[in-house]
Amino acid sequence: MTVEVLAGLSRPIIMGVLLGGLYALIALGLSIVFGVMKLINVAHGDLMIFGAYFAYALMTTWGIDPILSLTMGIPLWFGLGFAIQKYVMSRAFGISMEAPLIIAFGISLILQSLTQIIWSPYSRGLEAPYALGGISLGITSVPKTYLLSFIAALVVMLVLREFLRRSYLGKAIVAASQDKRGAELVGINTGRVYAFAFAIAMATAAIAGVFFGLTFPFTPTSGVGFLVIAFGVIIIGGLGSMLGTFIGGIVLGLTQTLSGYFLGAAAQMLFVYLIVFVVLAVRPQGMFGR
């Protein structure tokens, strides 16, 4: 009896962990911006979807493989992020508390309508020959795209973690997020650090967009729902910690697949949002936050 239950549960658990990887991948960029600038970049989901569409355009016009297209996507998004922070957001921070939030909202609106104009509101998907079908993981078989996203999330998370720990720029970003004035006193140009942090966040959004597009079909407005999920991930994972974000993603992924398993597919997203809301209400600083 219990063996059967466990065998039945193994699939939602494995799927949940893998899905959580994708959620973490989406949330990493949001987490960096939130940690450093205390800004919820509400355009993050849309920037990710925009990345998926960019890869889609390259795939359909020149037949470039989506993952390979990241060699163009990452630098482009990096530059885009740098420019947004340097020319738009940095000014917004000087205006008022709400100004950056409202401007990010405006950017989200611009991106949504831009993707709609260029690629129509219909649902699209990314394809790659090696990402089709499933792969057996011993007990159960999972879609290859889930596994790919999970691996990508793990790699991006570890690279970011080492970058923040070891490189000068990474250390400067951490310093600026902990104490802005203190960082300025020891000679860190926080304006530049902010721009780099935003740029790095955008580069991860480009990566997340490609793996998201390989896993799920997307429309120009898909970003909003995943922004909320990504926000839930960093709230559960706590601020600034890359590993925490990863764990947060897995918690939400498991929540979704397990509630889908027990309560039916229609209820699973409701449950995810409910968890996000409850965690926000009980521990707004995050489960692992200080």
Place this chain on the structure above:
Amino acid sequence: MDVDRNMKAPINQLKLMLPVVLVAVLAIFPIIGTPRVWLLYLFLFFVYLTMANMWNLLAGYSGLTFLGPGALIGLAGYTLVIVTWNDLPFYLGIIGGGIVAAAFAALIAVPTFRMRGIYFAIGTLVVPEALRYVFYLWKPVGGEMQGGGAGYMIKGIGGLSLTEFYWLALAIGIVSIFLMRIILRSKLGLGLAAIHDSDRAAASSGVDVFRLKLYAFVIAAFVTGAAGAIFYIYQGYIAPVSAFNIRWLMICLLATVIGGIGTEEGPIVGTIIVVFLHFLLARYGALSLLIQGVILVVIMLLVPEGIVGLVRRKTRNYQSLLQLATRR
């Protein structure tokens, strides 16, 4: 002194008369054969104005950057469905919509007011997203075939025409303007101003921060819900995707920010511009959104105080110059 008073009297009378005349003219519009399209855009203007006014009360005056107006509007719309499907008159649906929205606001106030600033904003952004899934699953009225993702028709409004919708919208628009005037000049408004500046300082000087925020939130929710129900009487149809949509937030946000957040006249000016944009760009769906987004960013960067704030600053400079000149 006497001369002064005599000179002021006619101006005050004019100030009083102007809105009355304006409202009277607006009220007779449907009777004198104004084109339907005009009435339609005026209807939307009053509904959006009401929502923007209430959003301004929260975000501009109470320090509550509330990102979930769609939750209130959607709930009110579904209340209207439940009321009219039970063969009750539509006006009970409007009142009921307001009450349900207000009750829901009171319910979520307890957990969300614990969150500060940006956390409150995102916490309230989650609410309509979650509610949308609730109404995908929950079918309050009708059989298996209705409701869910397909949505509901609103019943019992067959006898109503655009004229009645228009008057309803006009009424709630005026109510929202007067409500703002009354609230801002009351003790509640004073307390909210203190909270907006610094909630800790307000609390330490004896302002019951939670209660005042709750009052503002519940009042705003009631009026927003009623306006939402009026919108759905006109629309005649409701579905989860459009009801719990971020579009509502956009309308409130755009109208308030363009006009001037935290100013009384701001939402009026902003809503005029938003509805005019809708009118101009009605044929270009996505392009309209793009332009609105650009306007939002540009206004926020260049004129964060909005049009009303800008005009006020300019005229203040001008007036002080004038005063300097005339005193000599």
